[in-house]
Amino acid sequence: xxxxxxxxxxxxxxxxxxxxxxxxxxxxxxxxxxxxxxxxxxxxxxxxxxxxxxxxxxxxxxxxxxxxxxxxxxxxxxxxxxxxxxxxxxxxxxxxxxxxxxxxxxxxxxxxxxxxxxxxxxxxxxxxxxxxxxxxxxxxxxxxxxxxxxxxxxxxxxxxxxxxxxxxxxxxxxxxxxxxxxxxxxxxxxxxxxxxxxxxxxxxxxxxxxxxxxxxxxxxxxxxxxxxxxxxxxxxxxxxxxxxxxxxxxxxxxxxxxxxxxxxxxxxxxxxxxxxxxxxxxxxxxxxxxxxxxxxxxxxxxxxxxxxxxxxxxxxxxxxxxxxxxxxxxxxxxxxxxxxx
Amino acid sequence: xxxxxxxxxxxxxxxxxxxxxxxxxxxxxxxxxxxxxxxxxxxxxxxxxxxxxxxxxxxxxxxxxxxxxxxxxxxxxxxxxxxxxxxxxxxxxxxxxxxxxxxxxxxxxxxxxxxxxxxxxxxxxxxxxxxxxxxxxxxxxxxxxxxxxxxxxxxxxxxxxxxxxxxxxxxxxxxxxxxxxxxxxxxxxxxxxxxxxxxxxxxxxxxxxxxxxxxxxxxxxxxxxxxxxxxxxxxxxxxxxxxxxxxxxxxxxxxxxxxxxxxxxxxxxxxxxxxxxxxxxxxxxxxxxxxxxxxxxxxxxxxxxxxxxxxxxxxxxxxxxxxxxxxxxxxxxxxxxxxxxxxxxxxxxxxxxxxxxxxxxxxxxxxxxxxxxxxxxxxxxxxxxxxxxxxxxxxxxxxxxxxxxxxxxxxxxxxxxxxxxxxxxxxxxxxxxxxxxxxxxxxxxxxxxxxxxxxxxxxxxxxxxxxxxxxxxxxxxxxxxxxxxxxxxxxxxxxxxxxxxxxxxxxxxxxxxxxxxxxxxxxxxxxxxxxxxxxxxxxxxxxxxxxxxxxxxxxxxxxxxxxxxxxxxxxxxxxxxxxxxxxxxxxxxxxxxxxxxxxxxxxxxxxxxxxxxxxxxxxxxxxxxxxxxxxxxxxxxxxxxxxxx
Numbered sequence: 001x002x003x004x005x006x007x008x009x010x011x012x013x014x015x016x017x018x019x020x021x022x023x024x025x026x027x028x029x030x031x032x033x034x035x036x037x038x039x040x041x042x043x044x045x046x047x048x049x050x051x052x053x054x055x056x057x058x059x060x061x062x063x064x065x066x067x068x069x070x071x072x073x074x075x076x077x078x079x080x081x082x083x084x085x086x087x088x089x090x091x092x093x094x095x096x097x098x099x100x101x102x103x104x105x106x107x108x109x110x111x112x113x114x115x116x117x118x119x120x121x122x123x124x125x126x127x128x129x130x131x132x133x134x135x136x137x138x139x140x141x142x143x144x145x146x147x148x149x150x151x152x153x154x155x156x157x158x159x160x161x162x163x164x165x166x167x168x169x170x171x172x173x174x175x176x177x178x179x180x181x182x183x184x185x186x187x188x189x190x191x192x193x194x195x196x197x198x199x200x201x202x203x204x205x206x207x208x209x210x211x212x213x214x215x216x217x218x219x220x221x222x223x224x225x226x227x228x229x230x231x232x233x234x235x236x237x238x239x240x241x242x243x244x245x246x247x248x249x250x251x252x253x254x255x256x257x258x259x260x261x262x263x264x265x266x267x268x269x270x271x272x273x274x275x276x277x278x279x280x281x282x283x284x285x286x287x288x289x290x291x292x293x294x295x296x297x298x299x300x301x302x303x304x305x306x307x308x309x310x311x312x313x314x315x316x317x318x319x320x321x322x323x324x325x326x327x328x329x330x331x332x333x334x335x336x337x338x339x340x341x
Numbered sequence: 342x343x344x345x346x347x348x349x350x351x352x353x354x355x356x357x358x359x360x361x362x363x364x365x366x367x368x369x370x371x372x373x374x375x376x377x378x379x380x381x382x383x384x385x386x387x388x389x390x391x392x393x394x395x396x397x398x399x400x401x402x403x404x405x406x407x408x409x410x411x412x413x414x415x416x417x418x419x420x421x422x423x424x425x426x427x428x429x430x431x432x433x434x435x436x437x438x439x440x441x442x443x444x445x446x447x448x449x450x451x452x453x454x455x456x457x458x459x460x461x462x463x464x465x466x467x468x469x470x471x472x473x474x475x476x477x478x479x480x481x482x483x484x485x486x487x488x489x490x491x492x493x494x495x496x497x498x499x500x501x502x503x504x505x506x507x508x509x510x511x512x513x514x515x516x517x518x519x520x521x522x523x524x525x526x527x528x529x530x531x532x533x534x535x536x537x538x539x540x541x542x543x544x545x546x547x548x549x550x551x552x553x554x555x556x557x558x559x560x561x562x563x564x565x566x567x568x569x570x571x572x573x574x575x576x577x578x579x580x581x582x583x584x585x586x587x588x589x590x591x592x593x594x595x596x597x598x599x600x601x602x603x604x605x606x607x608x609x610x611x612x613x614x615x616x617x618x619x620x621x622x623x624x625x626x627x628x629x630x631x632x633x634x635x636x637x638x639x640x641x642x643x644x645x646x647x648x649x650x651x652x653x654x655x656x657x658x659x660x661x662x663x664x665x666x667x668x669x670x671x672x673x674x675x676x677x678x679x680x681x682x683x684x685x686x687x688x689x690x691x692x693x694x695x696x697x698x699x700x701x702x703x704x705x706x707x708x709x710x711x712x713x714x715x716x717x718x719x720x721x722x723x724x725x726x727x728x729x730x731x732x733x734x735x736x737x738x739x740x741x742x743x744x745x746x747x748x749x750x751x752x753x754x755x756x757x758x759x760x761x762x763x764x765x766x767x768x769x770x771x772x773x774x775x776x777x778x779x780x781x782x783x784x785x786x787x788x789x790x791x792x793x794x795x796x797x798x799x800x801x802x803x804x805x806x807x808x809x810x811x812x813x814x815x816x817x818x819x820x821x822x823x824x825x826x827x828x829x830x831x832x833x834x835x836x837x838x839x840x841x842x843x844x845x846x847x848x849x850x851x852x853x854x855x856x857x858x859x860x861x862x863x864x865x866x867x868x869x870x871x872x873x874x875x876x877x878x879x880x881x882x883x884x885x886x887x888x889x890x891x892x893x894x895x896x897x898x899x900x901x902x903x904x905x906x907x908x909x910x911x912x913x914x915x916x917x918x919x920x921x922x923x924x925x926x927x928x929x930x931x932x933x934x935x936x937x938x939x940x941x942x943x944x945x946x947x948x949x950x951x952x953x954x955x956x957x958x959x960x961x962x963x964x965x966x967x968x969x970x971x972x973x974x975x976x977x978x979x980x981x982x983x984x985x986x
Contacts, residue, residue, distance in 0.1 A: 005760035006747035007667040007695055008354055008507070012754040014702045072702060114703035114755075227708070276707040281721060325722075332739045333349065333578070333716045334590030 014113075018073035020225055021271065024216035025080055028267070031212040036088035039151040043083040043095050050099040051079035058108040074113045078102050081121040081271055085264055085311075086128070087139050092156050094135060098124040118318045119278045122311040129306060137307065139173045174206065175262050175307040178254060188251035207261040217270020226274040229283060230290035234273050237294020238265060245302065259298055263308035268293070272310065278318045285321075285328040293317045346586040348579045350713040351571040352748045354507050354668070356546065357694070360635040361627045362510045366518055367638045369652055371418055375443040375643035376428050376679030377403060382477040382485050384410020386439060395422045398452040400620050403441045406472055412485045413475040415620040417641035420445040431646065431664050431681050435674030443643065454618035459529050464493065467533050467615070474614035475621045475682075479606035480575075481665055483683045486607055490533045492596035497585050498536035499602040500527060502543040502550060503568065503575035506666025509686040511625040512605050514637040516543070516550035519609060520557035526608030527563060529615050534601055539563040540584045541605075546570040572668065573746040577602040579715055591742040606685075626684055628653040631660055631691035640680050646687065647676035655689045663688040667695070668747040702755040710749035710759060716742045720749040720759055727766035732773070735766050792876050806844045 032040045055075040059066045069075075082102050086095050102124030110116040129136045150161050182188075220226045238259050245253040259265060264272070273279060273293050280289035293313045300309030380386040387404030391397060397416040404414040420443045428440035457470045468487035476486040480501060500523075504512040516523060531539050541558070543551050545567045554565045568574055568583050578589050581600050589595045595602060603611075606624065613619045622642060626649070629635040633654025640649055650662065663670040664684055688694075710720035718739060726735035740763060749759045 005669065005671075005745060005764065006750035006758060007663055007670065007672075007690075008751060009698055009756060010352075010354075010752050010754075011696075012752070013699055013756065014705060014754050017705075017707070017754050068700060068702065074705075112703065114705050276705050279706075281706050281708045281711065281719065329719065329738070330711075330717060332718060332742050333582075334588040334593070334742070335739070 014072045014074070017225060018077050020223055021077050021220065022073065022080060024220045025084065025213075025271065027215050028084065028209055028212040029080075031209045032084065032088065035206070035209060037151050038148040039088040039155055040084070042092075042152060042155055043086060043088060043090065044080055046092055046095045047079035047083035047099045048076055050096045051075040051103050054100055054103040055108065058104055059112070062108070062112075064112070069112065072113060075103060075107075078107065078120045078124075081267075082124045084267065085121065085125050087136060089151060089154055090135060090138070091158055094128060094132065098128045100124075101127045114277055116277055117321070119272060119275050119314050122272065122314045122318075125311040126315055129308075129311065133306075137173065137176050139176075173263070173307060174258075175301065178258075179301075179307050182252070210261045210266040213266040213270050217266070217274075220270060220274070226270070227286055229286040230273045230279060231269040233287045233290030234269050234294040234297075235260070235265075237291040237296075238298055239294075240291070241295050241298040241302075245298075253302065259301065263297075263301070264310040265297065268297070268310045268314065272314055278314075278321065280321050280324045280328070282325055282328040282330055284330070285324040288324050288328065289317055289321065292320070344586075345566070345568060346583050348574070348582045348715050349717045350715045350748060351573065351579075352713050352751055353570070354572060354751060356570075357508045357629070357667075358510045358513070358546070361508070361629040361637055362513060364636045366514050366625055367634075367636045369638055369640060369644075369649070371445045371447065371449070371641065372644045372648045373445075374423075374645065375417055375420075375445065375641060376440050376645060376677070377414055377417070377443060377643035378428070378430050378438050378440045378679060378681055379404050379414055380430070380438045381414050381475065381642070381682045382410070382412045382483045384408060384485065387411055387414045389425055389439070389441060391422050391425070391441065393422050393425055396420070396446075397422065397443070398450050400452045400454065400622065402473070402620075403443075406485075409488065410485060412471075412477050412487070413473050413620070414441070415475055415622055416443055417622040417643055418443070418445045419448050419450040429675035429678045431671075431673055431678040431684060433671040433674065440679065441643075456618040457615045459532065459615050464490070464533055467529070471611065471614055474619075476607065476610045476614050477621070477682050478604055479610060479624055479682065479685065480577075480604035481669075481683055481685055483681070486603070486611060489601060489603060490530060492594075492601060493535055495534040495536045495596065495601055496538070496599035497601075498527070498531050498534055498539045499577075499581050499584055499600060500539060500541040500563075500605060500608065501575060501577065501580050501602055502541055502547075502554065502605045503580055504547070505544060505570070505572045505575035506668050506670075506686075507572075508629050508688050509627050509666050510629075511627045511637050511685050513547045513550050514627075515609060515625050516547070516605055517553050520550075520553040522609045522612050523554070523605050524557045524561065524563065525612035525616060526603075526610070528561075529611055530603055530608060531563075536601075541565045542568050542574070542580050542584050544568055544570045544574060572748065573715055573744070576715065576744055576746060578744065591739070621682060624680075624682060624684070626680065627686040628689075629686070630663075630688035630694055631656055632689050640684075642682055643679035645676070646673065646678055646680060646684075649680065650676065650687060650689060653687075657689070657691070661690040663690065668751065669745060698758070699756045701757050704753075704755050704757060707754060709752045709754065713748040713752050715746060715748065716744055718743060720763075723766070724757065724759055724762050727762040730769070732766055732770050736770060740766055740770075789876070802844045806840075809840070 029040065029044070052070055052075055055070060056066050059069050079099055079102075082098055083095055086098060102120040105127075106118055106120030106123030107113070107116045154160055217226065217231060221228055221231070239256050242253070242256040242259045246255050273290050280286050293310075296313035296316060297309045300306060300312055304312075306312065378386075379389060385407040388407045389404045391401075391403050396419075397403065398419045399416060401416045402413050403416055403422075406413050422441060423444045424440075424442040426439060427437035428442065430436065430438040430440070432438075457467065459467055462470070468490055471487040471490065472485065477483040478486060478489070502512055502516055504510065527539055527541075530536070539562065541554055541563060543554065543565065545551070551565055551567050558565055566584060568580075573579055574583055577595070581595060581602055582588055585600055587595075587598050587600055589598055589600070610621045610624075614621065623639055624642065625637050626640045627635075627637050628649060632650065633656065635653065638649070638653070646662070646664075647658075651658075655662075662673045662676060664673050664687055665671060666686060667688065670686070670688070704721055704724060706721050708721065710724075711718070714720055716739075720743075722738055723735050723740055723743070726732070726738065726740075732740075743760075743763050745760050745763065747760050750757070750761075753759060
């Protein structure tokens with residue numbers, strides 16, 4: 001006989017929550033495939049298979065039930081977020097390695113779902129960008145004329161069909177181009193941003209992907225699966241640093257819009273800083289956590305050595321979460337702050 | 342229209358109230374037997390005043406209250422007592438409690454009823470009357486009502502007709518059909534509490550109840566307030582917040598903030614007890630769920646639950662039954678139990694209404710629980726602390742502010758039964774506190790025993806010393822005056838006296854030493870201080886008496902022996918000196934003891950009187966006071982005896 005104090009429960013499960021997160025990623029995936037080709041789907045597939053296999057293997061080693069953990073779909077969410085952060089035409093071993101790091105090191109070694117202090121996908125990404133910076137910077141050229149077969153061949157064998165040149169299928173990301181251009185000198189930011197690579201809004205093709213991430217994030221918020229505080233605070237953090245810099249020296253610094261639509265900013269706002277496990281849980285803590293991630297993203301992008309910074313910003317703030325939560329405990333009913341302190 | 346406040350969080354579970362609200366309150370025949378448990382309120386169970394085989398009339402007292410927190414229990418109908426003893430009880434533990442079993446005689450014959458002239462009666466008389474009538478809170482907490490009417494000059498009386506839990510509709514039907522009786526109760530309670538205003542909070546999913554109450558309140562200053570339907574708006578703290586904006590913190594009485602909350606069912610019972618002299622003999626019970634005739638029934642207290650469910654047409658006799666609502670109710674371990682006064686609702690479970698909960702998954706810290714928590718806690722953190730047995734941290738994060746409403750468990754996507762974890766943590770903390778208390782009690786007993794043994798030893802030593810000193814004096818006198826006796830004997834006796842004096846001194850020092858140790862050891866507990874003060878006083882008195890005696894015994898000797906034999910004189914002198922030293926030591930000990938006694942005394946009296954922390958503390962305080970008293974008495978007696986001898 002059950003002695004549960006509460007006899008009814010909302011028909012919600014972690015699996016359903018995760019499934020909705022995956023669904024919210026679909027618009028972004030669709031636009032990505034349109035821009036970068038079916039290589040995106042290959043990356044997703046490789047990541048998913050690797051994640052499930054790694055999760056099952058570690059759970060088995062830990063002598064924990066395998067099926068329920070796989071069914072909660074959290075590993076798939078990690079895999080997808082990672083795959084969508086990686087270069088669409090990266091070699092197969094890169095995404096496999098990244099996923100292994102994410103699931104084994106970032107998640108299971110801490111005790112599995114709910115126990116990881118760091119965002120697993122960002123752990124995998126950070127390991128890769130530190131270890132293989134050159135390969136991680138080679139992004140697919142948007143809307144390049146490369147068919148599915150050629151993309152597959154490139155991902156798995158690192159060879160190209162006759163007649164194709166490497167430049168056609170892989171180029172640096174706008175963030176990278178801007179950073180390198182500014183480092184080389186000669187041109188200022190506004191001149192650099194005239195290049196076709198940047199399109200109208202600072203990221204040809206990529207801006208539509210970014211907006212699709214935002215759409216997915218909005219839907220998650222509408223479904224009450226993510227709070228508004230963390231994403232909005234993160235975007236505010238991005239603006240708080242990029243706007244003054246841009247207003248001060250527009251020749252030297254890219255616009256806030258450029259920062260919003262490039263890299264993983266909007267993906268992070270909707271799907272990464274909103275990871276409940278590794279993020280802050282208090283209302284004020286969410287604002288602080290999100291804002292500082294946004295600040296760090298721009299600071300690292302502008303002043304740091306890596307072109308994109310979302311992974312590092314998130315991981316650094318993950319470390320601060322216990323402290324943030326500890327110091328931002330909300331008022332308890334009837335205690336100080338009420339009509340009767 | 343008054344301004345409504347909101348409370349944080351809350352949920353909107355499916356209502357399921359319609360099944361039982363379609364028909365009016367149903368009467369039932371008397372069951373073949375009634376099992377009236379004696380534990381019908383928080384606090385002590387009532388003490389039975391009837392015997393097996395005795396015939397009782399309806400309304401006759403079966404058991405009288407045992408202490409302030411207790412209320413009387415009555416015969417719901419006339420009949421014969423067939424048993425008094427342990428019987429299954431509607432409690433999740435399944436532990437039986439003392440129960441009076443009554444065989445109805447079918448006559449339903451009343452004992453003479455004595456209404457109370459409440460407008461003339463003073464507050465104390467009214468409270469006494471309600472306690473004797475067995476009126477307790479019928480919202481589910483069964484807190485004795487007479488205690489809730491103890492405050493005077495109240496700003497607001499909040500009447501709880503919210504009834505926020507799904508399935509339950511007994512208050513709804515009571516308000517629809519018996520609003521006038523409720524308003525009578527309000528009149529009496531508002532009079533007793535000298536309430537400035539009366540606000541009646543009813544959730545807006547009960548329009549008929551609201552209309553009925555409004556009609557009954559016409560011409561009065563009582564205001565019926567329709568509040569938004571949201572669980573747990575019927576929690577006393579939440580309803581007070583909604584209607585007045587006042588937040589009653591954990592551990593603070595609402596009356597201290599000028600507000601009191603009473604349930605409509607309780608007010609109806611007050612009216613019956615006062616206006617008609619009828620004790621609380623029955624209540625309205627919602628019987629719903631997997632039953633053929635879901636409705637609200639008027640049921641005699643003690644009616645066997647299985648019989649009641651059968652009357653309502655429960656299809657599966659083996660189904661689990663919830664008493665209370667689906668959010669906070671308990672699964673009944675045994676349907677042989679009689680209906681308690683707390684029993685507002687019975688829900689027969691089936692798989693359609695209560696699908697089995699999916700397996701518990703890992704907490705993903707989504708924070709849904711925090712967003713619905715009406716106590717504004719961080720349930721996911723409390724869960725983490727409870728699971729990892731970090732109870733101290735859980736307490737720091739206000740675990741005891743949790744009202745166990747179950748909103749967090751309801752929304753948890755990981756399907757974690759969170760309230761179970763909080764109850765576990767709370768009971769672990771309570772158990773640890775009990776252990777700590779009993780350990781400190783055991784330590785005090787042990788210390789007192791050590792003190793007693795030590796005291797007996799030193800008393801014995803002192804007596805020996807005194808006797809020896811006397812003998813020495815005698816011998817010294819003898820040897821001094823008549824014959825120049827062999828110096829050896831005189832010397833021997835004088836030496837004996839000296840030894841005895843040394844022993845006395847040692848004893849006095851021994852008394853004094855633990856005392857100073859006790860001073861430094863930091864006595865946090867006032868009760869402990871009381872005991873030790875008594876010990877110190879006794880020690881001091883005894884030491885003083887001993888020293889005086891030893892001194893008196895030695896003094897004349899020393900003067901007597903001053904003249905004669907050189908050797909005898911030497912020893913006697915030494916004995917005298919030592920006796921004086923012992924006296925000084927004893928005096929010092931006495932002074933210290935007095936100091937300690939003064940310091941501790943006010944505390945000891947203070948702890949002896951109020952004992953508000955509960956029965957356990959009161960009992961302990963009583964034991965300790967008795968121990969202290971005994972010690973003091975013994976010490977005084979011994980001092981007197983010693984002085985006399």
